[in-house]
Amino acid sequence: MAAAHTTVSARANASRGTTPADEGTPPGYGPTSHAYQHAFHLLRRVPGPDIAVPAAASLLAIDADRTGALLDRFVADGLCERTAPGRFRVRPKAPHRAVAGCGDGAARRRLVDHYLHTAYRADRIIAPHRPKLPLASAGAGCAPEEPASREAALEWLDAEHTTLIAVRGLARDASRHLAVFQLANCLNGHYVRRGHTEEQLAQWADAVRAAHALGDPEAQITAHRYAGQAASRAGRHTAAVAQLGRAVRIAERHGEPGPQAWAYYIFAWVEEMAGRDEEALGHAVCAAGLFRRAGERGAEADALNAAGWYYTRLGDLVRAKEYCTRALGIAREHRYHGGEAAALDSLGLLAQRAGRHDEALASYGAALGLCRDLGNTYQEAGALDRLGDSYAAVGRLDEARDAWAQALSLYRLQRRLNEARATEQRLEKVS
CATH class of the missing domain: 1.25.40 (Serine Threonine Protein Phosphatase 5, Tetratricopeptide repeat)
Incomplete structure (x- = not known):
């Protein structure tokens, strides 16, 4: 009977012929304690390939220093291994037994909140012009990270790429519809920047279902328009048009200019991908006017630049320059560097088409x-x-x-x- 109650740490050490040492183990987390067993049980159930110390701290609802010490203890006991500095995973064959009263649901909620809030903060640092999301407060015991710079935000998003996909699945399976939708919103810019088209498709398929479960028209418009964008990037034009059509119909019923503008703006991009520049131009001009009415100046710059791009492709270089120059001015006024880059790229194409190659090279x-x-x-x-x-x-x-x-x-x-x-x-x- 005694063998049935052997702890995971004692079993791991017995297999190596050692005795667990208490040095470095956080108070209350001795190898024979329920807290030690509880923590290891939760770590075993983490989605994704590994976990960083800050995320593990939110999962376990203890501070980062104690979490780091506990993970080091698990490594010493042969239960975990380091995958990179500050990152750990449970060893595949680590001994384990079920632990009663682990509160898995609360821990999973904290983990989802950790990744959602950190992804939101990273996105805000990289793209501060984007509309704010009304995130609910993170659960008690959750301590999201605060990337210190744009570089740190990009590094975090890259490092957590696979885990964020798994966390979205965790939120979806728990019917946390708002978290699923908001995660997609926070990660969309990163997926576009990095060209993660298949991941973008999958996340907006989940987000469309979540938005309809929420019964929120604005969320539905957003989900359908980004699902359309992702479909177009993947070369699925028919699916893209269907998604954008739904976004436009909901936006027109909803009546607010901002959601309508976004639907038309993405529709312009989809038409461009299909080689229909005249249709794309009409949507872009419509979107620019609606963005201006909504007071979304960064988005207005994007739509004006898109219109200039289409005028260039259609051969009207005078109007193209007018629209792209207006876009560049708005982007610079509002320190919207992504819009500035896009406008400079368009002005480069315009100069190239006009035979001004030195100007094109500079742009x-x-x-x-x-x-x-x-x-x-x-x-x-x-x-x-x-x-x-x-x-x-x-x-x-x-x-x-x-x-x-x-x-x-x-x-x-x-x-x-x-x-x-x-x-x-x-x-x-x-x-």
Whole structure:
């Protein structure tokens, strides 16, 4: 009978012929304690490949110092292993027994809250122009992280990429509809920047269901329009149009200019992906006016720039310059660096089409620098591709090859197969 009550730590140490030491173990978490067993039980149930100390602290509802000491104890006892500095996972064959009264539901809620609130803070640092989300307070015992800089925010989002997908599943399975929708909203910008199209598709499929379960028209508009964007990025035009159509119909019933504007803005992008620039232009101009009425100046800059981009593609360079210059002015006025990069990229294309290649090179170079500062590898790929075109136009073929090779690498990473094939063909012509 005694063997049936052996603790996980005692069993792990017995297998190595050692006795557990108390040094470094946080008070109340001795290897034979219920708290030790409870903590290990919760860690075993964490979704994703591993967990960082701050997230584990929220899961366990204890401070980060004690959490770090406890995880070190688990490593010493052979129950966990380090995957990177400050990150841990439970060893696959670590001994374990069920523990009564673990409060798994509260712990999972804290874990979801930790990732949701930290993702929101990271997104706000990277894209401060984005509308704020009315997040509920994190649960008692949850201590979300506060990235110190844009670089730290990007690093956190990259490091937690796989775990955030798993946490969304945790929230979905617990019917935490608002958390599912808000996680998608917080992560969408990062997925766009990094070209994570399949992940974007999956998260907005969950978010559409969550928004309808909430019965919130504004959430439904947002979910459908981003689901449409993701479908278009994946080359699924019919699905994209269907999602955007639902967003527009709900927005028109809802009546507020902001939600309508966002639906039309994404619809413009979808039409562009299908090669229908005239239809895209109409949607972009409509969106710009609605954004202005709603007071969303950063979004207005994006829509004006989109209209300028379509005018350029349609050959009306006078109107193109007017719209792109207005977009650049608004973006700079509001310190919206993402909008500034997009407007500079558009002005580069405009100058290129007009044969002003030195001006195009300067605009593309400035756009490229901002894209890299922002970690926007999706937009960086396009800027590099067009930069290569301008280099080729002035006979600087080595620099053109280098720019196209960098663009090709990013296109492949982002699974943008059509763009990759076109860039390969350019490289073959100058090889």
